Amino acid sequence: MSLTQKPAVVLADASFAWPDGTEALTGLTAAFGTGRTGLTGANGTGKTTLLRVIAGELVLTTGTISAHGLVGYLPQQLSLRTGATVAELLGVSERLTAVRALEAGDASAETFDVIADDWDVESRARATLDGMGLATVDLDRPVGTLSGGETVLLALTGLRWAGREIVLLDEPTNNLDRGARHRLYDTITAWRGTLIVVSHDVALLDLMDDTAELRGGDLTVYGGNYTAYQHHVAREQAAAEQALRSAEQTEKIEKRQRIEAQTKLARRRRYARTDFENTRRPKVIMKLRAQEAQVSAGKLRVELDEKIQTAHDAVEEQERRLRREDRIHIDLPDPGVPAGRRLAELHDGRGAPVILQGPERAALTGPNGIGKTRLLETLLTPSPAPGGTVHGVAHTDLLGYLPQRLDHLDDDESVLEAVRAAAPQPSPHEIRAQLARFLLRADAVHRRIGDLSGGERFRAALATLLLAQPPRQLLLLDEPTNNLDLRSIDELVDALDSYRGGVLVVSHDDAFLDRLRIDTWIALGADGLTRE
Template identity: 50%
Template sequence: MTPHSSSHSSSRSPATSIAVTALTYAWPDGTGVFDGLQVAFGPGRTGLIGVNGSGKSTLLKLIAGELSPADGSVRVSGEIGYLPQNVTLDTSLRVDDTLGIAGTRAALHAIEAGDVREEHFTTVGDDWDVEERAVAMLSQLGLGHVDLDRTLGEVSGGESVLLRLAALLLRRPDVLLLDEPTNNLDLHARQRLYAAVEGWSGVMVVVSHDRELLDRVDQIADLRGGEVVWYGGNFSAYEEALAAEQDAAERMVRVAESDLKKQKRELADAQVKLARRKRYGQKMQDTKREPKIVMGERKRAAQVSAGKHRIMHEEKLAEAKDRLDEAELAVRDDDEIRVDLPYTAVPPGRSVLTLRELHLAYGAHVEGEFELRGPERIALVGRNGAGKTTLLRTIAGELAAVEGEAVAHVPLRFLPQRLDVLDEELSVAENVARFAPDATNNRIRARLARFLFKGARADQRAATLSGGERFRAALAALMLAEPAPQLLMLDEPTNNLDMASVAQLTSALESYEGALVVASHDLPFLESIGVTRWLLLDGTLKDTTPEEVRTL
C-alpha cells in the first residue's frame, strides 16, 4: 500500500530522501517478508512501528544496504547513519577510533607538534575543530567524563550505545536510522538520547517500542501485513486515531453481520416461495386445467424466473459475506492475555521477602533489614551497572551473597532478560510441563490457550518462536508453575517487545495477585502495572518516587 495520510502530507517535503519501490524480500528459509512494498520517508522524524516479526528491523537493514532485496529498489538521497539493535563494539578500540576521528586527531596533533607534511593537512581537510566537536557531542549525550583516549572496555554497555550514536551524529549524515536505540539504556541515558532525537533536523526513521521516544516523532509509519499506513503526529496521536479507526471498523462488522443475516433470511424466504410455486405448477399440471403447450411454456418461464431470483439472492449473500470479511480484516486481532491465577494471591501484611545486611557481588548492598509484605508491586530502578540484575539473581538463589542474606517466604519465580528459562528443543506445552509436572496435558493446554497458545501453537518448538511468542511462553511457564509463584521477579521485561506484546504483558500482570518486583527503565510500563512502591538501587537500596526517577 502506498503510504498515505491527509493529516500530515502537507508538512512533508516533496524532496523524498528514502524511496522504497516494489521491494520484495524473503528470509533464507523462503518465508516472505515483503512483496512489492512501496514506501517513502521524507524529512522529519518517523516512528516505524509494528508487531514483532512484521519486518521493521529488516526494512532498516535493507535501507542501510546491509541486506539486498530479491526484487525492487531502495534509493537514498545523501549519506546514511545506521544504529543497529545490537551494538557490538571491539572493547580494545579507543573512543576516538569509535567516533571515527582517530586519524584526523593524529594529523592535528602532528601539525601542532610542528610536523607540516602535506598528508597531515589533507587528512584534516576543513575539520580543524573535530576534537572540540567530539567533546561537545560527548557532553551533550552525558558522556563528558569519557576521555577520547580511553578504550571501550572501560565504558558501560549503555555508554557504548551512546558512543555509537555520537559517532553517527559527528558524521552529520543526511539520513539517520535507529533500531530500538533505548534498549539496555538506563533512564539517564534515555533522557540524553531523547534530547538528541528532538534536536535532529534531518531525516530520521526510528524503530522502537519506547513510547516516550515515539512521543517525540513527527509521524508514525505502521508496518502491518507487509504494507505501511501513515499517521500524522506522535504515538499518542496515533493511538487516538487508531482507536477511532477500530471503533468504526467494529461498527462496520456489526452492520455487515446484520446485512449477512438479512440476506440469509431473504434467500431462505425466496427458496420457500419458489418451492410453493413449484408445487402449485405441478398441481396444475397434474389436474391438466390448461393446454399442455401453455403449461410447458409457463413451467419454462417459471424455471428461468426462479433461476434468476435464486442467483440474485445468492449473489447478494456472497457480496454480504465479502463485506463482512473485509470489515473483519480492518479489526485488529492483537489478543489480550487473560489468566485466572487465584493461587498466586498473597494476603495483605504477609511477609514475602526479607533482605538483611545484604552485600552483593560487584559492590551494591542493602543496609539493615528490608521487608516486602503482601501483594506489593515494586519498581526497581537505577542506572546501568547499579546491580539490579545482580540483586534479583541473588534473591532467586542464582548468585551467592558476599555477606548477609535474602530469604523468600513464599514460592518465587524469576524471569531474566535472556528468557533462558525455556528448553529450546521442547515445545511450549512441554516447557510448561517442566514447571508443573503434576498437571495433566489437558489442563496445561487449556491454560496455555489463555496465553494465546491455542491448538497447534502449543506444539511449536521454543527455538522457532518469535521474540513476542518467546516472552509469552517464558511468562506462561513461570506463572503456571506449581506451586504457583507468590513472588514474581521480572528483569527488563519490555526489552525487544512490540507494543501489542507489552499490552499483553500488562494485561497478564493485572490478573496476577502475588507480590511483584520489576527491574525496568520503561517508566510508562511501570506506571501502567500499578506499582505501589519505587526502590532506587544506587550503591544502597532506598525508597524513591517516579518524579525523582525522571530526574536521575
C-alpha cells in the same frame, strides 16, 4: 509522508524472506520523508527487519529500495555488542588508534591518511563524554561494562558525529532513565536530516512528523505524530464497525428475501401441479408453461444467490478493515509464596537491609550507571561482598531472571530447545502449545534465537522464564518492557497482576510501573539504598 517533504527512502514491491523460507516482508511499496517518522506495528511484523534492510544489513529477496543519503543504524540489540569499546560506539576508534600510533613514533603515510585533519579527536571525544555526565568513562572501556542507557546515548552521539543523512533508531529509549530520555528527546527535536524511529515510547513517537504503520504485510504512512495516528485509526475503526453492521444487516435482508421468494416459488409449484392435474387444457401447453415457470424460478434463484454472495463479500471486506490483533496470553502458575516468606535482602553496607518477602512487588530505581543491574545479578551469584558494597542475598533457589541485554540466550539454539531446557518435563507438543500463547507459532519455534527480531527474542526469553519448572518464587525483571509493543505491555501487566510470587523490577518506564501497582519503591543512589 508530508506534502512538504521529499522522499528519503523509497520501497518498491520490496520483499524479504529468511533462509528457511519464512517471509518477513512482502511486497512493500512506500516512501519515507526527510523529516522524522515513527515506525509502529505489533511485535513480529518486521519493523526491525525493515530497518536492517534500509541499513543494508539484509538484502531484499525481491523488489527494490533506494536511500537518498548515507544511512546510520542504531540497532535494538546494541548492548549485546559487549566487546565493542566506547571509542567504537563514538565512531572514533580508527582515528584514535592512528593518533596514538603517531604519538608512539609511527609517522607512516597511512597513519596521516587516517587522522586527516582530526588531530584533536581524543580531546573532542573526552569533552563529549564529560558533557554527557560520563567523565569517568574511558574511551577504551568495553560496552559490556556500561549501562544500557549509556550505550545508547554514546552510539547516538557517534551517529551525529558521522554526519549520516538518514538515521535509523530501533527502540532508542530502552534502558534510559528519565534524565537521559529527556536528553534524547531534545536531540531528536533538534535533529536535522531523516530519522526513522521504532519505539513503544509514546512521548518519543509524539515528536515525529509522520507515523508509518507496518501491519498485515502493508506499510502505510500517515501524516502526523502517534497521537494523531491513533485518532485517525479510532475514526477509521468506528467507520468500519458501522459499515460492518450495515453490511451484516444487508446480508440478513438478502437471506430473508431469498427465503420468502423460495416459499412463494414452492406455493406456485404446488398450485401449478394441482392446476395441471385438474385442467382439461392440452398437455403440450401445460408442459410448456411448466418449463417457463422452472426457467423463471431458476433465474430468480441465481439472482437471489448473487445478491447474497455480494452482501457476504461486503461483510468480509468490512471485517478485514477491523483490527483484531493477536495478543500474548500468559497464565502464570502459583509458586505458593506465603505472605511472610522472606525471599531476598538488599544490603548497602550502611544501615539495615531492605527485605523482600511474600508476593511483594518492588521497584528498584536510580540513574543510569548507578549499579541497579549489578545489584540484581548479586542475587543470582552469591559471593562475599566487600564492606560498603551494595549487594543482594537470596533466600530462595527458585529465582527467575530476565536480563536487560537478553544475552543469556544461546543464539544457536532454537526457541523450542531453549524453553525445553528450562522445562524438561512437558512434551514438545505441550511446549509448542504454550509457546503459541507467546505468539511463537508453527515453524517460529524452530528458528534460531539469533535470527529472531528483538520482540521475538524478548518473548522467547519471557517464555523460558515463565514456563520454567518448578515455578519461580521471585522474578527479577531488568527493563522488561524493552522491545515490547504497547499491547504486549498490557498483557505483561495483566499476567504480573495475578502472579502470587515476589517481583523485583528495574524499569525506567514510568507508565508501566504505575500500572504494575508497585508495593515498595527502593532507590539506589550514591548514598546507598533507600526504601520508600
